[in-house]
Amino acid sequence: MSLDINAIRSQFPILETQVRNKKLVYFDNGATSQKPLRVINRISHYYLHENSNVHRGVHFLSQLATDAMEQAREKLVSFVHAESIEEIIFTKGTTESINLVAHSFGNRFVGAEDEIIISEMEHHANLVPWQFLCKDKGAKLRVIKTHDDGSLDLNHLQSLIGPKTRLISIAHVSNVTGVINPVEEVVKMAQDKGIFTLIDGAQASSHLQIDVQKLGCTFYVFSAHKMYGPMGVGVLYGQKAILEQMPPYQSGGEMIDRVCFSEETTFNVLPFKFEAGTPMVPEIIAFAEAIDFINEIGFEKIQQHEHELLSYATEKLLAIDGLKIIGTHAHKSAVISFVLQGLHPYDVGSLLDQMGFALRTGNHCAQPFIQRHGVSGTVRLSLAIYNTLEEVDLMVEALKKVKNMLS
Ligand code: PMP
Numbered sequence: 001m002s003l004d005i006n007a008i009r010s011q012f013p014i015l016e017t018q019v020r021n022k023k024l025v026y027f028d029n030g031a032t033s034q035k036p037l038r039v040i041n042r043i044s045h046y047y048l049h050e051n052s053n054v055h056r057g058v059h060f061l062s063q064l065a066t067d068a069m070e071q072a073r074e075k076l077v078s079f080v081h082a083e084s085i086e087e088i089i090f091t092k093g094t095t096e097s098i099n100l101v102a103h104s105f106g107n108r109f110v111g112a113e114d115e116i117i118i119s120e121m122e123h124h125a126n127l128v129p130w131q132f133l134c135k136d137k138g139a140k141l142r143v144i145k146t147h148d149d150g151s152l153d154l155n156h157l158q159s160l161i162g163p164k165t166r167l168i169s170i171a172h173v174s175n176v177t178g179v180i181n182p183v184e185e186v187v188k189m190a191q192d193k194g195i196f197t198l199i200d201g202a203q204a205s206s207h208l209q210i211d212v213q214k215l216g217c218t219f220y221v222f223s224a225h226k227m228y229g230p231m232g233v234g235v236l237y238g239q240k241a242i243l244e245q246m247p248p249y250q251s252g253g254e255m256i257d258r259v260c261f262s263e264e265t266t267f268n269v270l271p272f273k274f275e276a277g278t279p280m281v282p283e284i285i286a287f288a289e290a291i292d293f294i295n296e297i298g299f300e301k302i303q304q305h306e307h308e309l310l311s312y313a314t315e316k317l318l319a320i321d322g323l324k325i326i327g328t329h330a331h332k333s334a335v336i337s338f339v340l341q342g343l344h345p346y347d348v349g350s351l352l353d354q355m356g357f358a359l360r361t362g363n364h365c366a367q368p369f370i371q372r373h374g375v376s377g378t379v380r381l382s383l384a385i386y387n388t389l390e391e392v393d394l395m396v397e398a399l400k401k402v403k404n405m406l407s
Contacts, residue, residue: 003301009386011036011293022356025391030175030203030335030382031360032225035290039229042289046282054281055254055272069281072288073271076235079291080220081211086240086270090284093234094202095125097221098169100236100274101198102129104246105219109196110166112138117160117168119144119152120372123175124365126200130169144170146372150177150327154185161189167196167218172204176364176378177327178310178335180208187216196242202226206384207306207333209299212237228384229290230283236274243270250276302385306334309383309392316396320403326373334383337364340399343406345377351402352379357395 009015012034017024026034046068052061054069076088091097110116116130120143134141142160145153152170161168168190173180183199190197198219201210206227212220219242223234238246248255248267255276257266267273294302313336317323322341340348349361360380363370370377381395 003297003305003385005305005386005388008297009388011038012386013037015386019356019358020354025357025394027381027383027387027391027395028358028360029206029384029387030226030364030380032231033206033228033384034386035228035230036293038293039286039289042286043230043282046285050285051282053278065281065285068285068288069279072284072291075288075291079210079295080235080237081213082237083213083240087212087237087243089236089238089243089271089274090279091221091234091236091274092232092280093223093225094200094221095223095234097219097234097236098125098198098200099129100249101219101221101238102133104249104274105167105196105242106133106137108246110137110139113164114139114166115142115160115162115164116140117142117144117157117165119157119170119181120146121150121152121174121176121179121366121369122169122171123200123202124367125202126169126171126198127368139166140164143368146369147329149329150174150179151329151331152181152186154182154189157186158189161193161195165190165193165195167198169198169200171200171202173201173207173333173335174327174366174369175203175335176337176366176369176380177329178203178332178337178382179327179329180204180331180333183217184215191216203333203335206294207299207302218242224283224287224290227290228293229287230280232280233283233287240270243274248273248276252276253278297385305385306383309387309389310334310336312389313381313383313392313396316392317399320396320400322403323399326375326378336381337378338381339375339378340403343403345375345379347406348379348399348402351405352395352398355398355401357398359395 052065054066145156196218199217201222205222220237225231259265326337345361362377
């Protein structure tokens with residue numbers, strides 16, 4: 001059965017919004033996706049009927065909230081094909097997940113002169129925490145070069161791997177270009193040498209099926225808000241054997257087993273060891289609703305639709321004189337970054353905004369990668385399941401107008 005886009009769009013009331021007296025066309029899904037009503041309603045339902053703190057109450061509401069939260073964790077186990085709930089840690093998002101690993105894994109597994117490998121295309125969230133760790137530990141950061149088409153230079157990666165390499169941390173999908181990295185190959189290269197791996201799945205988790213066991217990565221991280229779920233919640237998947245050896249990241253309630261002044265404090269079991277304090281319970285529960293939304297459509301249909309949008313938009317955009325796409329590699333997810341010769345991306349984005357189009361302009365929190373391509377920034381179109389070919393047509397026409405206005 002083909003996809004009923006109207007039925008999908010009807011679940012997102014915000015798509016009917018007027019912005020600046022124009023109908024909204026939302027192409028900024030890489031920054032955050034919109035949320036279906038079922039996700040929004042799940043949060044209200046929690047506060048109306050279930051609100052209570054989790055894990056520490058014997059009373060009815062506390063058990064209700066705890067059950068709903070832990071069911072969400074189980075849903076995430078299936079979603080990424082983890083082995084058990086011990087491997088799914090709820091965080092605030094991708095950024096916090098990476099910071100957790102940089103601090104805790106870094107504390108236990110990284111020493112002076114060790115090396116961490118990232119790539120040129122990383123989001124600052126998968127770059128700056130490693131810079132901090134390297135500075136703290138006297139370790140070294142190595143950076144994989146990329147080809148002009150936005151893909152990873154695997155030969156360069158091979159040349160960087162050495163006896164001191166502890167971790168390779170790369171994006172599954174680039175947030176600037178949408179290029180899908182060959183993470184299976186990278187993990188295999190790392191595994192052969194006993195090197196740990198972290199995959200930043202922030203731009204992948206709503207577009208690609210994730211199977212962490214098949215992939216074999218040590219860590220996989222992502223954010224709910226980019227996958228039709230609420231803000232303020234994300235996941236750190238980690239292999240249990242490694243998480244068990246890592247010290248807690250933050251301390252306080254929930255992550256504690258026993259505290260007294262005369263003996264050493266002991267910690268809770270996984271995954272709670274890494275979840276200090278009251279978690280974002282309604283967001284976690286509503287995240288499960290977003291997972292249901294994705295699963296009910298299915299990745300096959302999601303990819304089919306997004307691929308059609310991507311091919312169509314790429315063709316239409318390339319027909320505009322002076323437009324250059326940054327990241328032309330064939331293996332791409334639903335993102336297009338472009339520049340228009342002689343025009344500043346900010347001006348293009350601002351005028352498109354006046355016409356009701358939400359696109360992102362700038363360096364996309366990946367300054368070294370933008371510099372590598374010799375531009376000051378790009379205009380980024382990032383697509384989602386509710387976008388349509390008609391919206392692409394509207395945007396292309398608007399872009400032509402913008403070009404005439406600015407030229
Ligand atoms: N990594 C990538 C590739 C991203 O695109 C983003 C968000 N733009 C992040 C990390 C950070 O995600 P969050 O802000 O949800 O923590």
